[in-house]
Amino acid sequence: MSKTVGDFVIERLSDWGVDRIFGFPGDGINGLMGSLNRADGKIDFIQTRHEENAAFMACAHAKFTGEVGICMATSGPGAIHLLNGLYDAKLDHQPVVAIVGQSATTAMGGSFQQEVDLNSLYKDVAHEYVHTLMDPSQTRTLVDRAIRIAKIERTVTCIIIPNNLQDEKFEEPARMHNSIHTSLHFTYPQIVPGKADLQKAADILNDGKKIAMLIGAGAQKAADEVIEVAELLGAGIAKALLGKDVLPDDISYVTGAIGLLGTKPSWDLMMDCDTLLMVGSSFPYSEFLPKEGQARGIQIDINGKMLGIRYPMELNLQGDSKETLKALIPLLKKKEDRSWREEIEKNVSEWWKVIEARAMNSADPINPQRIFWELSSRLPDNCILSSDSGTSADWFARDIKIRKGMRASLSGNLATMCPGVPYAIAAKFAYPDRVSIALVGDGAMQMLGNNGLITISKYWKRWSNPGLIIVVLNNRDLNQVTWEQRVMEGDPKFDASQDVPDFPYAEYAKMLGLDGIKVDKETDIEYAIEEALASKKPVVLEAYTDPSVPPLPPHISIKQAKAFMSSMVKGDPNTWDMIKQSWKDVIEGFIPHKESKTSETV
Ligand SMILES: Cc1ncc(C[n+]2csc(CCOP(=O)(O)OP(=O)(O)O)c2C)c(N)n1
Ligand SMILES: [Mg+2]
Numbered sequence: 001m002s003k004t005v006g007d008f009v010i011e012r013l014s015d016w017g018v019d020r021i022f023g024f025p026g027d028g029i030n031g032l033m034g035s036l037n038r039a040d041g042k043i044d045f046i047q048t049r050h051e052e053n054a055a056f057m058a059c060a061h062a063k064f065t066g067e068v069g070i071c072m073a074t075s076g077p078g079a080i081h082l083l084n085g086l087y088d089a090k091l092d093h094q095p096v097v098a099i100v101g102q103s104a105t106t107a108m109g110g111s112f113q114q115e116v117d118l119n120s121l122y123k124d125v126a127h128e129y130v131h132t133l134m135d136p137s138q139t140r141t142l143v144d145r146a147i148r149i150a151k152i153e154r155t156v157t158c159i160i161i162p163n164n165l166q167d168e169k170f171e172e173p174a175r176m177h178n179s180i181h182t183s184l185h186f187t188y189p190q191i192v193p194g195k196a197d198l199q200k201a202a203d204i205l206n207d208g209k210k211i212a213m214l215i216g217a218g219a220q221k222a223a224d225e226v227i228e229v230a231e232l233l234g235a236g237i238a239k240a241l242l243g244k245d246v247l248p249d250d251i252s253y254v255t256g257a258i259g260l261l262g263t264k265p266s267w268d269l270m271m272d273c274d275t276l277l278m279v280g281s282s283f284p285y286s287e288f289l290p291k292e293g294q295a296r297g298i299q300i301d302i303n304g305k306m307l308g309i310r311y312p313m314e315l316n317l318q319g320d321s322k323e324t325l326k327a328l329i330p331l332l333k334k335k336e337d338r339s340w341r342e343e344i345e346k347n348v349s350e351w352w353k354v355i356e357a358r359a360m361n362s363a364d365p366i367n368p369q370r371i372f373w374e375l376s377s378r379l380p381d382n383c384i385l386s387s388d389s390g391t392s393a394d395w396f397a398r399d400i401k402i403r404k405g406m407r408a409s410l411s412g413n414l415a416t417m418c419p420g421v422p423y424a425i426a427a428k429f430a431y432p433d434r435v436s437i438a439l440v441g442d443g444a445m446q447m448l449g450n451n452g453l454i455t456i457s458k459y460w461k462r463w464s465n466p467g468l469i470i471v472v473l474n475n476r477d478l479n480q481v482t483w484e485q486r487v488m489e490g491d492p493k494f495d496a497s498q499d500v501p502d503f504p505y506a507e508y509a510k511m512l513g514l515d516g517i518k519v520d521k522e523t524d525i526e527y528a529i530e531e532a533l534a535s536k537k538p539v540v541l542e543a544y545t546d547p548s549v550p551p552l553p554p555h556i557s558i559k560q561a562k563a564f565m566s567s568m569v570k571g572d573p574n575t576w577d578m579i580k581q582s583w584k585d586v587i588e589g590f591i592p593h594k595e596s597k598t599s600e601t602v
Contacts (some may be wrong), residue, residue, distance in 0.1 A: 005169075013147075020044045020061065022053075022057040023054045027163065028079075051071070051082045053422040056085040056426070057069070057426035059092070060419070061426045064426065071097075072100070075103055086125045090125055092217070092412050093155065097158070099159050125156050126158035128155050132162065133162065139171075140180075142159045152186065208275030210275065215280060216242050217243050219280035220245075232334050234337070234341035235253070236255050236340075245385075250401060255347070262398075270288060273295050275295055277297075278310070280300065281301075283310060295311075298315045366522055366525065368391060368473050368543065371525060382406060383437055385439065386439070387410040388418065389480070391473065391475075395551075425459075433464050438471065467533075474503075475500075487564050487567075492567045513537075516540045519542070528541060552585055
């Protein structure tokens with residue numbers, strides 16, 4: 001049989017180094033499935049339960065390996081299902097290529113079954129490159145460009161292949177006018193700002209007395225340089241959520257997360273600094289950065305489009321974080337006055353005591369913070385963590401102490417529900433010897449996570465280390481949003497939109513042949529975590545947690561406090577429990593007797 005277009009697509013992907021595709025079949029891509037089958041395991045096809053999970057997995061593959069992630073789905077409904085996961089990749093700047101089917105060219109334009117205008121549909125998510133194959137001789141061009149552009153732009157691209165063309169005989173582009181001759185290969189260039197700009201940056205940093213650094217995922221490979229700069233400047237370092245695994249949390253001047261899910265030391269760092277150095281982050285909430293005019297700002301980002309959009313920076317430098325910081329270091333003077341640094345270190349060590357005390361507060365039946373706190377100290381070396389959106393992200397941000405060698409991610413910019421489980425699965429495929437842990441709410445489990453458990457049951461025996469733990473916070477509530485209704489809107493919890501039906505997550509895992517552990521007593525938490533870590537199978541650790549524990553912002557503004565009070569006055573069904581739990585957590589914030597610095601905070 002001569003080589004088909006589908007055969008060439010698979011061969012070329014393999015030549016690009018692709019060895020895994022996440023997807024789900026359909027008649028729109030049967031030609032490609034046949035080619036994968038004939039390719040004799042050259043590329044592993046991982047079948048998910050839902051195309052959205054395939055796209056999340058491709059995104060996580062890119063996040064954890066640095067390689068391009070590939071997902072595949074059929075025309076119409078399959079391509080539509082991919083979208084949310086693809087937006088997750090696009091917004092977090094991950095190279096992902098979606099390969100989707102389309103009605104046969106003979107039927108296109110005929111309102112045929114499953115015919116959707118995919119070029120238009122994908123025009124936003126894959127705006128850097130989305131093309132429909134019209135002729136077999138285009139195949140090489142489309143594959144090469146989709147991959148290269150995904151990498152160069154760190155974004156999502158898409159190839160649409162009509163199903164009849166997948167089985168056509170493949171053709172190399174002819175040597176003639178109107179034909180395109182593309183090639184493999186791409187390596188990232190080293191981008192470093194010019195000398196004069198680096199000197200300007202050094203002058204600003206050398207002039208400052210109170211330097212704050214904010215790092216994000218873009219600083220992933222620059223950990224050593226970030227530390228060296230902070231040491232020279234006596235700076236404190238806050239981490240945007242996607243940058244959580246860039247630096248370990250046991251560094252005394254790392255203030256941890258920033259923003260609504262952030263820490264008080266990060267808030268104080270930003271409110272009191274006179275100079276801000278932002279590296280590889282597009283952290284979106286400006287109200288958590290210094291006030292305009294308070295600090296002189298420098299931003300470093302590989303993506304010029306992301307510069308100068310969060311704070312009016314004095315200097316915006318396009319460059320690779322590692323190389324730029326390396327070039328900057330010789331120009332920096334060591335700050336002799338360490339009082340700013342000492343203050344930050346004091347704040348950080350007090351804050352960890354607050355976090356521990358909050359975690360140790362009892363709740364009914366279990367305080368979710370306690371689960372994260374106890375898990376944190378027991379995390380295996382080199383484990384890979386993923387968090388879902390929901391209160392799990394709050395506790396992940398605050399209670400988990402990252403150590404060197406660990407990886408961690410979540411849906412940072414789209415903040416969508418459901419990446420937790422598929423990210424953890426993709427991590428296992430990429431690193432079968434490492435333990436992977438997902439932190440997920442019950443709402444997200446019911447939306448897609450439970451289906452992910454079926455995928456785990458299908459594949460886990462392939463992994464050399466079966467260590468995969470799905471921690472489920474069973475609070476019978478879409479709790480993060482319930483708190484937003486109270487604190488942001490001043491409304492009571494709307495039961496009709498917020499209540500989640502109970503479901504036996506651990507029992508369900510057992511039905512699937514996995515391990516399931518349910519914990520509903522505080523005294524059992526440590527044992528349950530240790531049992532989960534010792535399990536010889538993937539395990540669901542279901543914790544029956546209290547929805548009245550508040551995911552408090554690092555400081556509460558008067559507006560938020562008023563809204564919270566008003567939600568209770570309006571008759572929130574959980575008023576008494578909420579008062580009890582919120583009060584306990586607020587009190588812990590004052591035990592180390594650190595008063596807030598700004599007048600608008602209470
Ligand atoms: C796809 C999607 N739908 C809705 C939301 C809004 N949202 C954010 S967190 C959340 C609650 C999640 O509930 P659950 O998974 O049970 O976690 P919990 O907050 O209860 O811990 C919702 C509805 C979202 N971010 N993504
Ligand atoms: Mg919930």
